[in-house]
Each structure stands twice: as C-alpha cells, then as structure tokens.
Amino acid sequence: MPASIRALVEYREAHxxxxxxxxxxxxxxxxxxxxxxxxxxxxxxxxxxCEFVTWDQVQSSLDAHRGAEGW
Structure with a gap:
C-alpha cells in the first residue's frame, strides 16, 4: 500500500x-x-x-507480541 494511502488509513483509524x-x-x-x-x-x-485482552493484560500482551514478532 502506498505511504500516502497508509497514512490516510491510519489517520482515520486513530480518530x-x-x-x-x-x-x-x-x-x-x-x-x-x-x-x-x-x-x-x-x-x-x-x-x-482480533484477539482481545483485558486492560490489565494489555501491556504484557503487547510486550509479548512485539518481542516475538519483532515490531
């Protein structure tokens, strides 16, 4: 996806x-x-x-996904 379109999609999602x-x-x-x-x-x-987690699990789940997937 071109960067300009990706930026528009991310802008819309963020709002x-x-x-x-x-x-x-x-x-x-x-x-x-x-x-x-x-x-x-x-x-x-x-x-x-999507795989949803409770708010008390968000940080640990993010850390696990980011570490395992390298993002």
Missing amino acids: NASVDEDNLRLGACAQVHLPTGRMCTLRHGHPGS
Whole structure:
C-alpha cells in the first residue's frame, strides 16, 4: 500500500472511537471491543480476527507480541 494511502488509513483509524490511539502508534491493532472494553494487541493490519485482552493484560500482551514478532 502506498505511504500516502497508509497514512490516510491510519489517520482515520486513530480518530475512531473504537481504536486506542496510543497503542495504535506503537504498532498494535488497538481495536477496542466497546461492549467489554477489551483491546486487540496483535500487530496493526494482522490477518484474521482480533484477539482481545483485558486492560490489565494489555501491556504484557503487547510486550509479548512485539518481542516475538519483532515490531
């Protein structure tokens, strides 16, 4: 995807109420499941469905994914 289109997509996602902006900037999917408040900590643009974790698990899950996948 061209950089200009990717920037537009990321801008729109960052201004979506169901995306956590801080974690999106770190490279995470950061999609928030609004009914439960859980967040997906997989890499941004991951294939397949989101895997949501509770807020108390977000940091450890992000650290694990970033370390294992090198992002």
